[in-house]
Amino acid sequence: MLHATSTALHSSISPRFTAPFFILQYADDTLIFSTIRENALQVLQLVLCLFQLASGLRINAQKSFFVPLSLTPAQADAIIHLFGFNTSALPIEYLGLPLTLGKPDxxxxxxxxxxxxxxxxxxxxxxxxxxxxxxxxxxxxxxxxxxxxxxxxxxxxxxxxxxxxxxxxxxxxxxxxxxxxxxxxxxxxxxxxxxxxxxxxNIMLQNQAFLLRWLWFLYNNHTSLWFKTTSKIYSPIRGNVPPLVWNKNGSFFWKDIRSLRYLFQISTRSDIASGLNTSFWYDNWAGKPLVPILKRTTRPPREKINYKQGIASLDSLLPRPWELTTQLLLQNHQATLHSEENDRLIWRWTASGNFSVSSFYITFSKAGKLSNGLSFLWSFKIPPSLKCFLFLLSNNKLLTQQQLLKRNLLSLPPHCVMCNQSLLEDSLHLFFSCPFTTLVWLRLRNRFNLPPLVESFSVRESLSATLQQRSTDKFFQTRLSTFFWATWRERNNRIFRGSSRNVELMCNWIQSESSLYLKHC
Structure with missing residues (x-):
């Protein structure tokens, strides 16, 4: 009904939107944008009355409100009298998110x-x-x-x-x-x-992954309202150039999206067909976008040209002599143009070439990071609390006397409560070289035919070397993990509770606990 009445009015919301009304609907939320020119509000009020008569539904004026934008108090009072709605002001909440004119505060x-x-x-x-x-x-x-x-x-x-x-x-x-x-x-x-x-x-990285989806939609979903609206506002020639070269000025949301363009460039690759939908300068069609490379030698170009135009004018567009990186990119890229097909954008982090939030997050969260060789700790048949304990142990972050001294929290003289030696207790001593600890493990070795503890220059190396002796033996992994946990519990009981157990009781406890873990974890 609103669309039908729009043709009878010679007014518009803005120069970009020629209709006097614009409506957004989601479930039971309806948001109507309207101009006040040419009796548009009277027409809107008539449409709402006709809708109520035709449908049998009634608009709840107590739950509806209008938000005046750049209106005088007299105009706002006239709207209140006409509709009977309450008034409100931006920001308002719509679909659970703040709706504002500017950047949310x-x-x-x-x-x-x-x-x-x-x-x-x-x-x-x-x-x-x-x-x-x-x-x-x-x-x-x-x-x-x-x-x-x-x-x-x-x-x-x-x-x-x-x-x-x-x-x-x-x-x-x-x-x-x-x-x-x-x-x-x-x-x-x-x-x-x-x-x-x-x-x-990582909240920041996950936030970037979510927002990159909007850029992906601009390239791959030209029938959506999001593309039609955005291209009409920001594209100089109605979306016929790639979104990365659209106008950089605009709303805070558009600026936030464009601020991620470099992440988008290295995450995508253009599969050239006609060469008309790919930016010669900004899209990644040769393994790397050309603009970041050219920044080292010359001012980045302002021309919004596509791949087909760029390849045909290489000598006039690129400075001579060509930089080695640019030369290699152009030599290794050979594309046969097909005028009847559109270029396709491929997401580099998935096998299918389609965008996914998780693929971006996983790729960039691991970028430049090497495995510490102990990631398999999380697959052990032990409770989650023991896995967290092993994580702290492998990073040498348990609060032993060495760690307390590092944090200026040690108030007692250096002493190991397990073997009664006057030395600065650390994780390497406590779990791998303490006489009491090694005696407990020796009893367990004889009882279950287990390999020895391997002491190295760090806790991580010692733990890794010990586990690698039987890297796939779940029985050994569980017994060893329970042994470390029992040692830490015994150490804390002796310090904070004044109680202690002998070697035999320790071994019996480790045997019973590890059996339960193997059965239920």
């Missing part, structure tokens, strides 16, 4: 932080292990901002606030309410497990 994101804090308050009094807290932080706290991240490039202060909440929850507080020691750097916790991290999500 701090107040727009506060409901998200409050939601995260409310979850933390509900979990505060729960008796959770560190593994349980890691699971909740990874699955819930990281997922809460996902909806916002799919639309907004989150400001740095908000990312820091979310990370601070996750850190505070994972490491916990003591009985006095003070924050416990953060044993491992946050950047390392956010690395994938395959490269030595804990697998927590």
């Amino acid at each position: 701090r107040s727009c994101f506060m409901p998200l932080l409050q939601k995260i804090e409310s979850r933390l308050q509900g979990w505060k009094n729960c008796f959770l292990s560190r593994a349980g807290r890691v699971t909740l932080a990874s699955s819930v706290l990281t997922a809460l901002p996902s909806y916002f991240m799919s639309v907004f490039l989150l400001p740095r202060w908000l990312i820091d606030a979310i990370d601070k909440a996750r850190k505070r929850f994972i490491w916990g507080t003591n009985h006095e309410g003070k924050q416990r020691v953060h044993l491992v750097a946050w950047d390392k916790l956010c690395l994938p497990r395959e490269v030595g991290g804990l697998g927590l999500r």
